[in-house]
Ligand code: SF4
């Protein structure tokens with residue numbers, strides 16, 4: 331329970347990540363979804379520009395890596411915070427006690443995975 | 452017989468049976484009557500035992516709040532013509548304990564309001580007593596907090612807030628909005644004093660940005676925005692003290 335108290339005391343941190351993640355999810359992700367998810371598969375942009383070798387070159391750039399890092403992890407915290415609050419409002423008492431652990435822990439775990447993957451590229 | 456309108460009013464008397472019942476009253480319909488006028492008619496002509504609060508009849512005192520067809524409203528500025536010919540259901544404000552009929556107990560709100568210190572605090576206590584001193588303010592400085600000064604403590608926002616309904620410890624919309632009002636006042640120096648209450652676990656972080664408080668507020672105080680701004684202030688302060696090790 332002590333760990334849980336510590337997690338709850340970090341509320342300003344979770345909220346800031348939540349807020350920043352909301353901005354990313356609202357403004358950046360749609361652009362990426364549009365380009366990678368719609369425009370390229372439908373052939374609106376030349377697939378040659380986005381083949382493996384040119385993409386790996388772009389992603390290898392440290393500035394792009396930093397960009398990708400935040401673009402991936404911030405929405406994770408956004409989702410974690412939002413789902414946690416929604417589930418807490420459902421008032422399943424025993425669940426409420428482990429929710430912060432599951433969600434912020436999960437987001438932090440995936441942050442580490444993101445970091446490792448980006449470093450290894 | 453002229454036109455009539457039906458009111459369904461919640462009755463509750465802890466001294467009698469302590470049961471909530473709904474009583475129907477048919478009253479004459481007058482186009483320019485407020486709900487409060489209608490209640491006064493019921494009390495004067497049909498049932499003297501009906502109990503409710505009111506005072507100013509002009510949306511200033513904040514005492515006549517009730518649930519009107521499920522929404523928290525000031526009954527002195529809500530008119531029958533908005534609903535006629537449909538029936539109107541009048542219940543005590545949600546999320547508060549009921550004392551009798553349409554009267555709720557707002558002691559919890561009053562205690563929380565005091566805890567947020569909604570008054571001007573000066574670091575030098577002598578400033579507070581010294582009435583000869585002037586504190587000039589520009590229009591721009593006043594603009595920063597003016598909107599929140601309009602709060603009349605009607606507690607409609609508490610009746611609308613689902614978070615307050617679930618967590619009665621939550622400070623709630625109006626109290627945070629009023630704390631914010633003094634934090635933003637250029638004459639005030641009490642931000643740190645208020646922080647321990649506003650940024651506590653029962654403070655701003657409990658808010659999940661539902662926004663119903665802002666929707667029902669009869670004075671357009673926009674408590675929801677005030678809460679979000681207080682969150683930003685608290686988060687900045689938190690990072691700052693985290694980095695500098697300052698408490
Ligand atoms: S913020 Fe608005 S709804 Fe809430 S108590 Fe003040 S005036 Fe009433």
Ligand code: FES
Pocket residue numbers: 505506507508509510511512513514515516525526527528
């Ligand atoms: S009677 Fe004063 S606000 Fe309605």
